[in-house]
Amino acid sequence: MRARQSPAGWSNQELLALYKAFGFTIEHGAKHDKAIHPVYRLVGVVGRHAELSPAYVLQAVRLIEEALRLDEETEEVER
Secondary structure, eight states: OHHHHOOSSOOHHHHHHHHHHTTOEEEEOSSEEEEEOTTTOOEEEEEOOSSOOHHHHHHHHHHHHHHHHHHHHHHHHHO
């Protein structure tokens, strides 16, 4: 995942698109957007800055990896 290797230089729209690609829904707030996974209730915050701090991107990587791990666990249980 590009975000893990290079967390600098991401825009708000790029990070929101990444969250959406992994099944998160987006709620728009006054100063920040929230990315919420509808099944696992994982929540990430995304600032509305022209260029985001790498901390936002690293948080997204962690949450996406957690969602993928939970997906795998769910699939194993269903087998």
